[in-house]
Amino acid sequence: MxxxxxxxxxxxxxxxxxxxxxxxxxxxxxxxxxxxxxxxxxxxxxxxxxxxxxxxxxxxxxxxxxxxxxxxxxxxxxxxxxxxxxxxxxxxxxxxxxxxxxxxxxxxxxxxxxxxxxxxxxxxxxxxxxxxxxxxxxxxxxxxEGRQLLRSHAKSGDVVFVTGTIGDSSAGLELLLSKGRHGTFNSNEDFLIKRHQYPNPQVKIGRFLSKLKRVSLNDISDGLASESNELAEASQVTITLNANLIPLSKELVSCDSEGAIEKALFGGEDFELVGTMSMDEWESIQQDGRLQNLIKIGTVSSGKPEVLLQLENELITLEKKGYNHFKK
Ligand SMILES: Nc1ncnc2c1ncn2[C@@H]1O[C@H](COP(=O)(O)OP(=O)(O)OP(=O)(O)O)[C@@H](O)[C@H]1O
Ligand SMILES: Cc1ncc(C[n+]2csc(CCOP(=O)(O)O)c2C)c(N)n1
Ligand SMILES: [Mg+2]
Ligand SMILES: [Mg+2]
Ligand SMILES: [Mg+2]
The missing domain is CATH 3.30.1330.10 (PurM-like, N-terminal domain)
Structure with a gap:
């Protein structure tokens, strides 16, 4: 009742x-x-x-x-x-x-x-x-004042980074949809389920980034492909991601090595951050130990607003595909 x-x-x-x-x-x-x-x-x-x-x-x-x-x-x-x-x-x-x-x-x-x-x-x-x-x-x-990190801040020459492993939440959801939350899970599966049920908002890293000179930033609700496309569109730049650099958790790889990259790109609900900063600033935070948990996954160049993915020897266009409430 x-x-x-x-x-x-x-x-x-x-x-x-x-x-x-x-x-x-x-x-x-x-x-x-x-x-x-x-x-x-x-x-x-x-x-x-x-x-x-x-x-x-x-x-x-x-x-x-x-x-x-x-x-x-x-x-x-x-x-x-x-x-x-x-x-x-x-x-x-x-x-x-x-x-x-x-x-x-x-x-x-x-x-x-x-x-x-x-x-x-x-x-x-x-x-x-x-x-x-x-x-x-x-x-x-x-x-x-003046320190907000906009999607439109990316510039040619920037490094693209994320704050943690991507795709876990989507794998957790898949497990939950097949077995239900009262099902029996091994420890890898349990990690992925927790990533879906308890997103960890990255306020500390966002605050650190707000002290830097120029950072573009977005959180990953609809998937890395969709959120990177939003950065590319807002900044009118080309973003090139390297599939081998996208961080995947060992738990995700051990549960679903085949589907891991697909989940990272299109799954969504990771609530990690994806953003860009200049190469100079990237190198300086790397040298002075302030890098925190940032992981480089690509670069920004001038060109039409789109996202490209380096996948082995192929360069493919990464569509703004991901979770969409009105397209199934
Ligand atoms: N129904 C609405 N009316 C007015 N503004 C909206 C509406 N829906 C979204 N917006 C605005 O559109 C922009 C993008 O919103 P969106 O919800 O896509 O971003 P997000 O919250 O980062 O993504 P997600 O909802 O996937 O977490 C924001 O400025 C938001 O305030
Ligand atoms: C039962 C069930 N089915 C599907 C999903 C997947 N899902 C729903 S909304 C969304 C994107 C983020 O939402 P928004 O764009 O509203 O922020 C995703 C990936 C889920 N979480 N639970
Ligand atoms: Mg958002
Ligand atoms: Mg949101
Ligand atoms: Mg929203």
Whole structure:
């Protein structure tokens, strides 16, 4: 049975502690939230939605994981701008088949990630839904004025990098769709499933990149092919990726060596970052040990906005193919 009334529900999910006490004037409980933006910072705001049967099913994700991921995908967009997340709002449409306990679990999942990134829940909306559960999270963050990392910042001569292994989430999803989350998995499979259920937004690396001279950046929600094409389009450059350089986890290769590269390119939901910086800056961070976990996967050149993939001795065009809500 769903929640009895939204007012007692809101009271239950209202946070009892606040991370940004000095700047949050009012959070949950009034017509809107009010906060004081920090001086000399630009405000960053983004929103993304998860829908039952599209982004998760009862077989792929627990309520706790749904909450965790709904916030994670949004913090990932703040990371992709080089920002620091501060506040979040949650709008949830609830079908009667979901119990109050399930909903409390969704909020517990969000709250776990929120605490580790020190973000405060400051508002939202609660409505009923006929069929699917839908959860929309909005995150507000900030970055030093003029330091946002835009998709349009790539230039000819740049190095293309990613922040971690790609394709794991897609392999995890495949396992979950075939065996269900209560199935039996070996340790490699378990790693891949966790990569799908608990994305790790790369805020620390985004913040580091925001201190560099010029970085273009995007987070990988729809797959490396799609996100690189977005960088190429926004910057009007050609991106050439080298298939041999794309980092694949040993867990992915051991579970699916044949399909690994396909999953990395077109699978999506990795929530790692892909971006570019000048060769000079790349070499300097490599020399002074500030490279962090960045992995070079290609280069940028002038030319028509497209993505090419060096695959053994072949150079192929990498279409903007990946997850698309309206093309199946
Ligand atoms: N329905 C909409 N109305 C207004 N703006 C939108 C809408 N949908 C997307 N946008 C805007 O379009 C741009 C691209 O959004 P998109 O959702 O593709 O990016 P993303 O969040 O990085 O990707 P993903 O949703 O796959 O995580 C953003 O500026 C976003 O705010
Ligand atoms: C049950 C189930 N089926 C398929 C998928 C795959 N999937 C759904 S949305 C998306 C792209 C990111 O979404 P968005 O573009 O909305 O950010 C991907 C790869 C899934 N997660 N669960
Ligand atoms: Mg979006
Ligand atoms: Mg994004
Ligand atoms: Mg997004």
């Amino acid at each position: 769903s929640i009895q009334d939204e007012f007692s529900f809101i009271n239950q999910i209202k946070p009892t502690t606040v991370h940004h006490e000095k700047t949050l004037i009012t959070g949950i409980g009034d017509d809107a939230a009010v906060y004081i933006p920090s001086p000399n910072q630009s405000q960053i705001i983004c929103t993304d939605t998860l829908v039952e049967e599209i982004h998760f099913t009862s077989q792929t994700m627990s309520p706790f994981q749904i909450g965790y991921k709904a916030l994670a995908v949004n913090i990932s967009d703040i990371a992709a701008m080089g920002g620091n997340p501060l506040y979040y709002l949650v709008s949830i449409a609830i079908p009667s088949s979901w119990s109050e306990q399930d909903l409390i679990e969704i909020y517990a999942g969000m709250s776990e990630l929120a605490n580790s990134h020190r973000v405060d829940l400051i508002g939202g909306d609660t409505v009923s839904s006929k069929d699917s559960l839908m959860i929309t999270v909005t995150v507000i963050g900030e970055t030093e």
